Amino acid sequence: MKELQLLETKGTMTSLEIAEITGKEHNKVLRDIRDETNKIGTERAEAIFGLSEYKDTTGRILPMYVLNIQGILQLGARYSADVRYKLIEKVTKKETVENKENTFKNDLINIEKDKIRLEKSRILKELSQSITNDKYKQTLQIYSANVLYDEPILALPEVNKKSYSxxxxxxxxxxxxxxxxxxxxxxxxxxxxxxxxxxxxxxxxxxxxxxxxxxxxxxxxxxxxxxxxxxx
Structure with missing residues (x-):
């Protein structure tokens, strides 16, 4: 759903969340956002207040807004210092959690990549130990080392002479x-x-x-x- 996609955007907050933090009724928060829109103009408002929708407990589709950091600060200027602090604290915490989750996911991906590299290296090394041909043994050993890194660290032996069957x-x-x-x-x-x-x-x-x-x-x-x- 559109609102769920918006909620996943980095550093955002919905008008529903703002209503909860401020203790205001949601329709009053919507009124405040529309008032800010009238003050700064539709074009600038659309860049910081994203109109979306949500489904309430009765199944009705109702409007809501998704605000980015600038939108939160713009709307927060209407409220008390304590409320502004809570808004900033909440959106900062959301962003921090998201960053931690992304870092954790990236770490897991990197761990899996490293496991695959290690397994490839192990297989190549085992193959090299089963081959009597020195040239092929050396080549496989070099591949075994290089596969562990993004860039080759060892050069393959050069073939300077043309050979024939x-x-x-x-x-x-x-x-x-x-x-x-x-x-x-x-x-x-x-x-x-x-x-x-x-x-x-x-x-x-x-x-x-x-x-x-x-x-x-x-x-x-x-x-x-x-x-x-x-x-x-």
Whole structure:
């Protein structure tokens, strides 16, 4: 309902609340607000006195106003110092309570976010411990640390050299050297002559051609070509 939305606005008070604080009948408070409206003009009054409505105990829809801080001060000037003090105390207390509630809600949201971050970090760390490939292990450990923060605190390792799968290397050798050799034969030769080392490439996780599983495969640097040519 409109009046409930207005009541949720920060630093506001309804004419019903003002009637309760002042001890005046509500229709008298409405009369005072309308009198202030006549004095300051409709345009300025609408910015501080928001016309709304409420339902009484008999179900009748009746008018009321929702006042912001400036409206409360404007209307409060008509009343005694004691009443003005109570009005300001009440609206300040409402605002403080609302701020505390918002802070509490935000704190809960932040706590949940932190829990999710910690869980992600834990999973990544566990994954890194189950992988033998040093490059992937290091990458997962870096992700595990970075996920805890809004901005990355560790840089991922740079890949400076272009690498090739056995089939890609086979095509490269054919294109650049005119030598026909299959990816399978490249794999056999490099195994036989211990060429799968850090000097000539690295182990990486690739998708298996026959399933969705991740399998370790060796990715070659192009400097291995000269070594392979020795054994062809």
């Amino acid at each position: 056995a089939n890609e290397l086979s095509q490269l050798i054919m294109n650049e050297h005119g030598i026909k050799i299959s990816g399978n034969r490249i794999g056999r030769l490099t195994n036989e002559h211990n060429l799968k080392t850090d000097e000539y490439g690295y182990w990486a996780l690739d998708k298996s051609r026959h399933s969705n599983k991740q399998v370790e495969s060796f990715r070659y640097y192009d400097n291995v070509i000269n070594e392979i040519k020795k054994y062809i």
